[in-house]
Amino acid sequence: MAEPVPTRWTTTPLTADLVRGALDLERTERGVLPHRLPARARAQCADEQLATAESQPSGVRLVFRTSATAVELDTLRTKRTYVGAPPRPDGVYDLLVDGRPAGRATATGGNTLTIDMARGTAEHRPGPPGTLRFTGLPDRAKDVEIWLPHNETTELLALRTDAPVEPVPDRGRRVWLHHGSSISHGSDAANPTAVWPALAARLGGVELINLGLSGSALLDPFTARAIRDTPADLISLKIGINLVNLDLMRLRAFGPAVHGFLDTVREGHPDTPLLVVSPILCPIHEDTPGPSAPDLGGLGAGRLRFVAMGDPAERASGKLTLGVIREELSRIVRERSADDPHLHHLDGRDLYGESDHAELPLPDQLHPDAATHRRIGERFAALAFGEEGPFAGSTT
Known part of the structure; x- marks a missing residue:
């Protein structure tokens, strides 16, 4: 009734x-x-x-x-x-x-x-x-x-x-601001509380600000300034896949752009726990540069899938792949953390790697499905909010 x-x-x-x-x-x-x-x-x-x-x-x-x-x-x-x-x-x-x-x-x-x-x-x-x-x-x-x-x-x-x-009174929970790509935005998640950052926030007992921006995690200075100016107790930045998708920059520009983005965020959050997350596994771009493009043949058959349009040989001229980006992010965080003890790094393949892809392949070659969002969210919560994680602390 x-x-x-x-x-x-x-x-x-x-x-x-x-x-x-x-x-x-x-x-x-x-x-x-x-x-x-x-x-x-x-x-x-x-x-x-x-x-x-x-x-x-x-x-x-x-x-x-x-x-x-x-x-x-x-x-x-x-x-x-x-x-x-x-x-x-x-x-x-x-x-x-x-x-x-x-x-x-x-x-x-x-x-x-x-x-x-x-x-x-x-x-x-x-x-x-x-x-x-x-x-x-x-x-x-x-x-x-x-x-x-x-x-x-x-x-x-x-x-x-x-x-x-x-209005609900302040419950004293920490605020976690996360920035990333369409995967963080929620592409192919079933519902809004099942998007992986939303799930991780619930498991971590924090208030979420999700700046997952589909196709737009591009180290833009205005995004860095928005993060700088937003009150937050915890910050994570997931960097990489969109730079390859759009073939936006070469290795020469990438390193300084990451440094500049981090410098800007640190202007407003000098001591906030800051976690840099590299890309999850994406086989089409592990060793092949972008750009990504829709498979038009697949569209004709009613399927939306993406393909990598670059050539692996172009890495020699500085084109970015996910492998190159992971190595560079790891190096940058390692060097900066000598003077920034609150800066941390997480390899995205710890959230979704080769064994996960064998079990839960990316349906369109780029984006995780609903079950994979849950896995990534649970893994992030354990790695970031767990007792040994960079975001460990009170969850009241």
Whole structure:
């Protein structure tokens, strides 16, 4: 039997004290749009890939305290589709009550962004807002979290409940800021709390700010400044795969760019535990440079897969592979840590390596599936937040 729908609702303004995981809230004509990069950073890069990635609210959630038994949220999503590829699943909203899973929903309506990777074009079609509803919540005071879809730009229009809402007081938990690529963003994860940094944050007992930016972990100075200026108790930087994907720079530029990124972060966080994570295993780019490109033949068969377009011989001229990047990151951290005892390194293959690939291969040659997100998240939690890890400490 369906839960009864309240006849009287309380509408609560969507303000920054109810939103966690976003660095900026843009006021729109109808509501607010969470951003994971501040306006100053967005103004310094007109790249559409970055604009799409940072506006997809991976790790962003509404958090409030209420005795409500029913919650409604009006949103306007933007869903991506790819010409010739299988339909992408709808974005998922995860409900947590007092930190425990309590429901899941999707939104209807919304805008559609249709991407033709063969032609390099995109078409935006507007659509109507949608409403999602959670009912049957415990009739008592409780902390409620609604995690927004990690893979759909989501404008928040209205929050309604059948009892008043107030911000959740500070629980004293440490804040972990993580920056990485589409893997950290959540590509192919099943739902927002199953993205590997979200899972690791829950296991580590910390508050997450996820700056996993699909296709856009490129050592950009404006991203380093955003990290520098954001309060955080723990910071991790996962560096490598996007630089190969885009064939963005050569080895000569890579080392100084890493140093510059770390220098900028350290300006705002001189003593914060800082973990540099190298790429997980990705066989197509271990020894073959980029760029990566969609396999157009696979698209014709309804499959989305990627191939490496470089030549292994080009490493001699300084082109980057994942192997080259791992060696350079290890060297940089080793040398810097002599003067920076809070700087640490983690080889990404300890999160996902050859034996993992044999069991759980990357479905599209680049991105892990849902089961692999869980494995990476559990491994990171053990290695980083465990007793001997660089993030060990209180999890209250």
